[in-house]
Amino acid sequence: MPLPQTEVPGRLQAHFAERGIRMTQQRRAILRVMETATKHLDAAQLLRKAQRLDASVDRSTVYRTLRLLKRHGLIDELDLMHINGEGHYYERKLGRDHIHMACLRCGKITEFVSDGFERLKQQVEKDCRFRVLISRLEIGGYCATCRGPQ
Amino acid sequence: MPLPQTEVPGRLQAHFAERGIRMTQQRRAILRVMETATKHLDAAQLLRKAQRLDASVDRSTVYRTLRLLKRHGLIDELDLMHINGEGHYYERKLGRDHIHMACLRCGKITEFVSDGFERLKQQVEKDCRFRVLISRLEIGGYCATCRGPQ
DNA sequence: TCGGTAGTCGCAACTGGTCGCAACCGGCGT
DNA sequence: ACGCCGGTTGCGACCAGTTGCGACTACCGA
Numbered sequence: 001m002p003l004p005q006t007e008v009p010g011r012l013q014a015h016f017a018e019r020g021i022r023m024t025q026q027r028r029a030i031l032r033v034m035e036t037a038t039k040h041l042d043a044a045q046l047l048r049k050a051q052r053l054d055a056s057v058d059r060s061t062v063y064r065t066l067r068l069l070k071r072h073g074l075i076d077e078l079d080l081m082h083i084n085g086e087g088h089y090y091e092r093k094l095g096r097d098h099i100h101m102a103c104l105r106c107g108k109i110t111e112f113v114s115d116g117f118e119r120l121k122q123q124v125e126k127d128c129r130f131r132v133l134i135s136r137l138e139i140g141g142y143c144a145t146c147r148g149p150q
Numbered sequence: 151m152p153l154p155q156t157e158v159p160g161r162l163q164a165h166f167a168e169r170g171i172r173m174t175q176q177r178r179a180i181l182r183v184m185e186t187a188t189k190h191l192d193a194a195q196l197l198r199k200a201q202r203l204d205a206s207v208d209r210s211t212v213y214r215t216l217r218l219l220k221r222h223g224l225i226d227e228l229d230l231m232h233i234n235g236e237g238h239y240y241e242r243k244l245g246r247d248h249i250h251m252a253c254l255r256c257g258k259i260t261e262f263v264s265d266g267f268e269r270l271k272q273q274v275e276k277d278c279r280f281r282v283l284i285s286r287l288e289i290g291g292y293c294a295t296c297r298g299p300q
Numbered sequence: 301t302c303g304g305t306a307g308t309c310g311c312a313a314c315t316g317g318t319c320g321c322a323a324c325c326g327g328c329g330t
Numbered sequence: 331a332c333g334c335c336g337g338t339t340g341c342g343a344c345c346a347g348t349t350g351c352g353a354c355t356a357c358c359g360a
Contacts, residue, residue, distance in 0.1 A: 022307060022356060043346075058310050063347060079229065087346065101280050112278055116270040121289070123266050129294035130251050130260065137287045139271070144279035172326060172337060193316075208340050213317060236347060237316065 011035075012092070015074055029053035030065045040078065040089040040109060066090055079138060080109055097121075097135055103143035110143060161185075162242070165224055179203035180215045190228065190239040190259060216240055229288060230259055247271075247285055253293035260293060 012031045016023055029050040034041070041049075043062055050057045069075040069090075078089045080102045099117060101110040121132050141147075162181045166173055183199040184191070191199075193212055200207045219225040219240075228239045230252045249267060251260040271282050291297075 024308065024356070026309070056310080059346095060311080060348075061309060064308085067348095099274065101274065101278065103280075104283065110278060110280065112274060114270065114273060114277075116266070116273050120264065120266040120270055120287075123264060124249065124251065124262060124289060127264075128251065128260060128262055129297075130253075130289070131292040131297045132289050133254065133292070134290040135288070137270075137285070139274060139280070139282050139286075140284040142281040142283070147279075147281045174326070174338065176339070206340080209316095210318075210341080211339060214338080217318095 012069070012074060015072070019072065021068070021072075025054055026050075026057045026061050027065055029057055030062060034069075034075065034090070034092055037092075040080070040091050042087045042089050044087075046090070073134070076136070078136070097137075099137045099139060101139045101141065101143070103146055104140050105142055105146040108143055108145075162219070162224060165222070169222065171218070171222075175204055176200075176207045176211050177215055179207055180212060184219075184225065184240070184242060187242070190230070190241050192237045192239050194237075196240070223284070226284075226286070228286070247287075249287045249289060251289045251291070251293070253296055254290050255292055255296040258293055258295075 012035050013023065013028065016027070016031070030046065032053060033046055033049040043059075043066065046066075047057065047059055047062045050062065066075065066077070070077055074093055075090050076093050076097075078091065078100055080089055080100060096113055097117065099112045099114060101112060102108075103110075117137060121135055124130055125132055162185050163173065163178065166177070166181070179200045180196065182203060183196055193209075193216065196216075197207065197209055197212045200212060216225065216227070220227055224243055225240050226243050226247075228241065228250055230239055230250060246263055247267065249262045249264060251262060252258075253260075267287060271285055274280055275282055
């Protein structure tokens, strides 16, 4: 999937500076991990990886930084249909929203960008007079492989 | 909103019998609360109400029963965009899926049934060859009242 | 270069949800 | 009507995430 032009990869830190958010040792470590992550991370993995860059990073700092990123719309928080317990997963927000599909059998996560999703959000804006800021569509079911032939 | 014909209200207990799920004192209390609930309940409210019917009901039994109902597709679990902390909300599943919109300012929850949502799920089934079993679409933003005029 | 201060951090205590285990009981077979 | 047995329960310990607080520090102005 090509990266959208509105967003340069690896530049969460630049966003912080632009918005006048204070940069700290710990945040630098956490952001670096998020920037270089290739998969959906949960908070515990993020903590472990960040601590390898800066051992002083605390659990609560990770959560606070995630909340901060969420509030600024720089990351998305996912349940992935609670495939593995209650935890959440986080991913950098790059351009367009996408749907997450979680296979209830093999646990694979698939992402899907759809114009229909964008139209649906516009319909909500219009029909419900509701200003849409965040949206999350998660689907649980069986992926092409697990649902077998046909 | 009229009730769909495929589902008779107040009959969670009948579903249990049909599917050969064992009925216990505690489950009866919990189901009765769910059947008569008019709003989205969280686990703690459900526990309190159930304990008024049967004082022996334990916290973990409530969670286990909710998981059971979820697995059988009889209820939906909602985050409501984590408007009030981390907790989840539960509601009986009656007929068609609907979108939940949470106002980030006043906290009001609005529900919206949309053909576009159904079409979107069909598109996922077709384009991704993914069998859709559960789906959850939650939107956070500002409701008509809170976003002010226009 | 050097304070002052608002914003951030680490820690420890707390809430929401899960798990392992031994005791218990619903409902079928006789 | 009774007993058996596997599913269910309550309990206490645990994991995930949040909060309050005192100590610390990034960064602005001088």
